Amino acid sequence: MIPSLSEPVRSESLVDIVTKRLEEAIVSGELAPGSRILEQSLAASLQVSRGPLREAIRRLEGRRLVERRQNIGVRVAELSPGDLSNLLVVREALEGMAARLAAQRMTPAEIDELERLLHEHADQEELRDGKAYLQASYDNDFHFRIIKASGNRQLEESLINDLYDLLRLYRARSSKAEGRAQKAWHEHVEIVAALRSGDPDRAEAVMRDHIRNARLSVEQMMPPAAHD
Amino acid sequence: MIPSLSEPVRSESLVDIVTKRLEEAIVSGELAPGSRILEQSLAASLQVSRGPLREAIRRLEGRRLVERRQNIGVRVAELSPGDLSNLLVVREALEGMAARLAAQRMTPAEIDELERLLHEHADQEELRDGKAYLQASYDNDFHFRIIKASGNRQLEESLINDLYDLLRLYRARSSKAEGRAQKAWHEHVEIVAALRSGDPDRAEAVMRDHIRNARLSVEQMMPPAAHD
DNA sequence: CAACTGTGAATTGTCAGCAAAAGACTAAGT
DNA sequence: ACTTAGTCTTTTGCTGACAATTCACAGTTG
Structure with missing residues (x-):
């Protein structure tokens, strides 16, 4: 070119x-x-x-x-399991806020696009025969869209440039929890519904639940002694 | 020494x-x-x-x-009024979470100490004859204590090492809003009460209100055209 | 007179070399 | 055998010099 x-x-x-x-x-x-x-x-x-x-x-x-x-x-840098858990708490706070803002700003067209992404991935997953699988690129894409839709550049930079890089430090070696994929997908459905409702409180609550569940799932897989 | x-x-x-x-x-x-x-x-x-x-x-x-x-x-770096507003949204999310965690972890002794700080400052303020004044060092100290009490090192670093430095970029030239000092102090009282109750939801809500009010106060003083 | 081109100074980008500290290894002494 | 001292190697910390780029300004041309 x-x-x-x-x-x-x-x-x-x-x-x-x-x-x-x-x-x-x-x-x-x-x-x-x-x-x-x-x-x-x-x-x-x-x-x-x-x-x-x-x-x-x-x-x-x-x-x-x-x-x-x-x-x-x-x-x-090396993240202990405790650090990872702590980072997910930070993520819960920030992305909850991002979802709140997005609920007030996203256009129906943008939400449609998000939903399309959702179902596209569901199809892919069916092909994989129910095997627990959550493609990282899809997950990132889903969350990035909402973050960018917040319209808050500082929030976007904090999450995408700083926090996500640190989180990926950990993800590089430990893959996602086994049973989480399907549950996570349904939570994504809930998030889209909340965004469509335009209710900021609901959008924030649903997003926070989603990330909190991810954290709890991670914590369950961790050696209990390392929680600090 | x-x-x-x-x-x-x-x-x-x-x-x-x-x-x-x-x-x-x-x-x-x-x-x-x-x-x-x-x-x-x-x-x-x-x-x-x-x-x-x-x-x-x-x-x-x-x-x-x-x-x-x-x-x-x-x-x-230079922060536009819009950037400042955006940063305060990030701060609202993070410090709300910090207050939530602190409510679950602070000991009565730590809360007493926080309250002591509060009244010490109130005395100082009385001496200043009601003049609108909110000492930055006191304010930082108050918030820092709660942040550190969260026990989440990642949250602490995000706030103290990153966010607060950026905010101070702005504070260096524009002082606090005039009428806010007394109101802010009363909000601090509310925060301490919420922490003492040990109710995480309440602590988070009160802290978020406090920071949201600060943001609204700042936005009111800004040229409306610069909100984006 | 306006716009463009060319020249020179100032500033950033990059590199190689030297000094200083930390780590590894050997050898001697208790 | 274990510790201690000493030496050598490796690696980081810092500096000065050189190359490439930008900026300011004057000179020229239409």
């Missing part, structure tokens, strides 16, 4: 590229949580010098995706 | 020092929102080379306190 002439020729800075690459590697599990990052070797394999790499790492530090210890080195 | 022997002798890295210094300068208004940061001159005045300064800036980038544009430079 020929790029538009109005677009800049030059690509982003090395720091931007490296940041994205690292972010991708971390949330995908390519760089495992807790694993150490060696500047020299990583810089070599990315074909950049240590300067830009260090700056990219600093940015991820600000977003809590990596942790640095003085003169020791950088590690990919 | 003599430092504990178990503490390291060496100070933090230059990046850590510069990060703190910049953060302080930004939230205090010493570096005004929207103002440009020149690496060379700032590095010179801080007596460090550009490397550590750039890394510190990258960290603040990750926290959205500064914004960088390719080959142009770095600016201190």
Whole structure:
């Protein structure tokens, strides 16, 4: 494809590229949580010098995706089961609010689109013969749409740029709870219904229930000693 | 004071020092929102080379306190009135949740302490002869205590390390609404009462009302055109 | 006189090298 | 055998220099 002439020729800075690459590697599990990052070797394999790499790492530090210890080195952040539970509490608060705002702002057309997504996924799931399965991309898409429909840019950034990245840190190794998929899908149906009703209180309550259930399901699978 | 022997002798890295210094300068208004940061001159005045300064800036980038544009430079983040309003919505969601959790965890002694803070401030305010005044340090202290009492480290970091810094960006230039001080104090009384009752729903509702009122007060003072 | 082009200064982006700290390994001593 | 001291290697922290880009301003042209 020929790029538009109005677009800049030059690509982003090395720091931007490296940041994205690292972010991708971390949330995908390519760089495992807790694993150490060696500047020299990583810089070599990315074909950049240590300067830009260090700056990219600093940015991820600000977003809590990596942790640095003085003169020791950088590690990919590691979430304890307790941290995960705590993050899901934060998510419950924020996405509950997002659903509240979305209920007041979403157009019927947008809600239709959301419902279409819902049924499309239901069909896919039937093909899989009832096997517990909840495709992450569908789930993300469903939630992202509602978050974006909130019309609150700060809320959107807090959730999508910060919180979801941290959550994916965990999701990279532990898959979703087994029996949750079908239940979660029905909760999505409830959410769409609440959004269509336009009732902010109901939308927030239903969304919070949904995320709270996800948290309880996760907590049930965790070693009880690790709850703190 | 003599430092504990178990503490390291060496100070933090230059990046850590510069990060703190910049953060302080930004939230205090010493570096005004929207103002440009020149690496060379700032590095010179801080007596460090550009490397550590750039890394510190990258960290603040990750926290959205500064914004960088390719080959142009770095600016201190600037919040529109709409952004402020949006941030207060996020705060309402998060601190509502913090109050909910705190209601279930705070000991009577902690609540007494909170109440002591409340009345101490009331006395100070009487001395000021009814003049509308809400000391920022008191207000922060009040809210911080509840946030920390939530026992949720992720929630605490989201609020204190991220959100409050962004909010202070704005507070640096526009002071609190005039008539709010007394009302806000009474709302604080309500919050303490709710916490003492141990009822999570009530605690969350009262805290959300409090922050929502603050937002509405701010929105009233803003140019209506800027609400988006 | 307006608009465009070209030149130079200022600023950001990147790199390589040096200094300092931490970690690993060996060897000696109790 | 276990601890301790010493040395060597690896890795991080920091600096200065160079390259690339942007911005400001003057000169030129229509």
